[in-house]
Amino acid sequence: DAGVIQSPRHEVTEMGQEVTLRCKPISGHDYLFWYRQTMMRGLELLIYFNNNVPIDDSGMPEDRFSAKMPNASFSTLKIQPSEPRDSAVYFCASKSGSHTGELFFGEGSRLTVL
Amino acid sequence: AQSVTQPDIHITVSEGASLELRCNYSYGATPYLFWYVQSPGQGLQLLLKYFSGDTLVQGIKGFEAEFKRSQSSFNLRKPSVHWSDAAEYFCAVGAPDDYKLSFGAGTTVTVRA
Numbered sequence: 729d730a731g732v733i734q735s736p737r738h739e740v741t742e743m744g745q746e747v748t749l750r751c752k753p754i755s756g757h758d759y760l761f762w763y764r765q766t767m768m769r770g771l772e773l774l775i776y777f778n779n780n781v782p783i784d785d786s787g788m789p790e791d792r793f794s795a796k797m798p799n800a801s802f803s804t805l806k807i808q809p810s811e812p813r814d815s816a817v818y819f820c821a822s823k824s825g826s827h828t829g830e831l832f833f834g835e836g837s838r839l840t841v842l
Numbered sequence: 843a844q845s846v847t848q849p850d851i852h853i854t855v856s857e858g859a860s861l862e863l864r865c866n867y868s869y870g871a872t873p874y875l876f877w878y879v880q881s882p883g884q885g886l887q888l889l890l891k892y893f894s895g896d897t898l899v900q901g902i903k904g905f906e907a908e909f910k911r912s913q914s915s916f917n918l919r920k921p922s923v924h925w926s927d928a929a930e931y932f933c934a935v936g937a938p939d940d941y942k943l944s945f946g947a948g949t950t951v952t953v954r955a
Contacts, residue, residue, distance in 0.1 A: 732885070759941055771932065771945040784942065819885060823941070831876075831943060833885035 732834035734820050740840045746808040749837045751820030752801055761831070762795055762805050763819040771819075777803065778825075810841045844869040844935045848946035855923050856954050863918040863949050865907075865933030874936040875916040876943065877907055881929045889931075892916065903927070928953040 733752040761776040775785040797803040878886040890901025897909040
């Protein structure tokens with residue numbers, strides 16, 4: 729299996745622009761998580777899905793952030809409009825439905841907002 | 843809600859020396875505990891996990907961790923460190939009734955020759 733695939737790996741954009749990050753989870757995994765990593769705040773859970781349905785979005789910073797999972801093999805995290813404080817590494821992770829199952833992470837998307 | 847504290851931000855260790863990384867958790871019942879490693883520019887990789895049973899858990903790359911309920915700790919150890927162990931290490935806690943994980947701030951390990 730190819731693992732969790734994220735794109736783009738690096739994104740540099742200007743303040744006010746729309747940013748879309750993409751994730752393909754591991755086939756068969758029914759949980760998908762979006763995390764954000766910054767020096768100041770560490771790893772923060774933004775949102776997670778179960779069977780394509782958002783379960784908990786309490787970590788989404790504000791209305792500028794939105795996430796979708798239109799099918800079992802694809803999810804997006806969108807920031808519109810982007811701000812410099814959104815600069816971070818965004819990780820997607822997936823796991824199977826077992827509580828004891830391992831959480832598999834993608835390699836992350838490094839976002840820089842100028 | 844569960845939380846994790848990693849008291850050490852940065853540790854430097856000589857190659858071949860032993861390593862211990864500290865992790866303290868806060869949770870009312872028996873938690874699910876994990877250690878992940880992150881190499882530069884990479885995602886997080888699971889080293890080991892604890893759910894129940896034997897409190898000494900063996901993981902990949904020669905790592906082990908011990909769950910101590912009385913101290914609310916889950917410290918990670920390795921008897922002899924290799925240069926390739928230089929990375930950032932994260933402790934995480936989950937609840938049996940919740941699929942979310944809460945991560946600690948991480949400990950950066952530097953290995954000197």
